[in-house]
Amino acid sequence: MIRNKKRVPPGLAAGAAILLLFLLPTVLVPLVSGVDPNAMQAGAKLLPPAAGRWFGTDQFGRDIFVRVFVGAGATLSVAAATVLIGAFFGVLTGAVSGFFGGWADAVLMRLNDAVTAFPAVLLALVLMSLFSSGGAGRLILALGVVFIPGYARVTRGAVASVSARGYIAAARSQGVRRGRILFVHVLPNTLPSLLPALTIGFNNAVLAEAGMSYLGVGAAPPDASLGLMLSEAQGLLFSAPWYALIVCAALLIPVFGVGLIGAGLQRMGGEARA
Numbered sequence: 001m002i003r004n005k006k007r008v009p010p011g012l013a014a015g016a017a018i019l020l021l022f023l024l025p026t027v028l029v030p031l032v033s034g035v036d037p038n039a040m041q042a043g044a045k046l047l048p049p050a051a052g053r054w055f056g057t058d059q060f061g062r063d064i065f066v067r068v069f070v071g072a073g074a075t076l077s078v079a080a081a082t083v084l085i086g087a088f089f090g091v092l093t094g095a096v097s098g099f100f101g102g103w104a105d106a107v108l109m110r111l112n113d114a115v116t117a118f119p120a121v122l123l124a125l126v127l128m129s130l131f132s133s134g135g136a137g138r139l140i141l142a143l144g145v146v147f148i149p150g151y152a153r154v155t156r157g158a159v160a161s162v163s164a165r166g167y168i169a170a171a172r173s174q175g176v177r178r179g180r181i182l183f184v185h186v187l188p189n190t191l192p193s194l195l196p197a198l199t200i201g202f203n204n205a206v207l208a209e210a211g212m213s214y215l216g217v218g219a220a221p222p223d224a225s226l227g228l229m230l231s232e233a234q235g236l237l238f239s240a241p242w243y244a245l246i247v248c249a250a251l252l253i254p255v256f257g258v259g260l261i262g263a264g265l266q267r268m269g270g271e272a273r274a
Helices: 010-032 062-100 103-114 122-130 135-163 166-173 178-214 226-234 242-274
Strands: none
Touching: 010 062, 062 103, 062 122, 062 166, 062 178, 062 226, 062 242, 122 135, 122 178, 122 226, 135 178, 166 178, 178 226, 178 242, 226 242
């Protein structure tokens, strides 16, 4: 007997390994280092990487090694929360639009187009000025709203495609409730399209959070955030070039790992459809 086993794409496995190896110190370093990421040392400014200070120190004498992983945790947490909000409302909007069609589709997609008509950064800044909650919560809400249209479009197309299949028509002819058809039979079959979109959205959210913090409207000093640290490192390119290089690497490594995971999921989805 020949068994047809699905092979995990090498890129997916490599991306998962890269992401795991990055997340482990992100979780462990703040817990076991015993170093306050905001502790300043006047006599230890801009020290290069060395034993005991693996990434050197910044202009205030703070340990970059600890701050990078604390900042990475903050950036990734904001990105994950942003994706949860954007995906929840985007998938719900796209599912209703793609499944029911008609006036619901017309209204929801016109609203979707109205949101996407604004530049993402400008819309996020406007929304942040409207929300009353401060800090990371305000940034998460603003970016979450900005990310809704993208997930809505992907979900609408996937739901419309699945809804046109024969077994969905058969379920409708048997009198199965439309809500059950949508949530039990349609949405689970859109996962091959939605999972890669989630990984792309996560990477975009990481870069968006870093960009907003770089502009000074995200994390506020002295809190550690990769975007804020990159902004600080910009003025130290000649005196402490390692600072910017390390922060850029910390920003790109998880994005690269998640990108490989998304490409692997997309490949698996294509093989499943084939």
